Amino acid sequence: NAGVTQTPKFRVLKTGQSMTLLCAQDMNHEYMYWYRQDPGMGLRLIHYSVGEGTTAKGEVPDGYNVSRLKKQNFLLGLESAAPSQTSVYFCASSYSGTSGGPSYEQYFGPGTRLTVT
């Protein structure tokens, strides 16, 4: 049981390049999330998914796209990377709570450190 895994761990991009970050979870969780973490800013939600085939915008979605074709995977894409997207990216997942919504106990992956030059 690996929990939440993220690939790659590190990446350096040049401005304008594209890339996809992969998140995988083996806990059968319905809900998945992508966050970015910047110094002094805490964790900010980029996009999230409430189930396979669904996606929704979070607090800072501009410049990113996501897809959830399989329940266990959540992909984050950068179509044209910018230096402002230099950050550490975390994926998280959570199970369904008793009321039908998420449990809010989110489990995080180890992160991807992205540098855009």
Add this chain to the structure above:
Amino acid sequence: GQQLNQSPQSMFIQEGEDVSMNCTSSSIFNTWLWYKQDPGEGPVLLIALYKAGELTSNGRLTAQFGITRKDSFLNISASIPSDVGIYFCAGQYSGGGADGLTFGKGTHLIIQP
């Protein structure tokens, strides 16, 4: 969006001391969570709180859900070197949907030998 004020921003303490940190909001929260992040790692869930007034322990860690539902506290007793890291509070505010988890900016805990 919702904001959480977490304090202190950083703490320099001696090994063996007790630690207290807190999180406050102007909005009512339904759930409070406390996470710890080690350098180069993702946040790890320490304690989850679901009811106002609830007091929950996890080893040397104790967290409380404030009675007003606008704050939460985390205490660490008899700190040890492995307690070093960043502690985040997170809350789900009343009326929030699946995206309704808000994070504080973290408390950096540094332990001096």
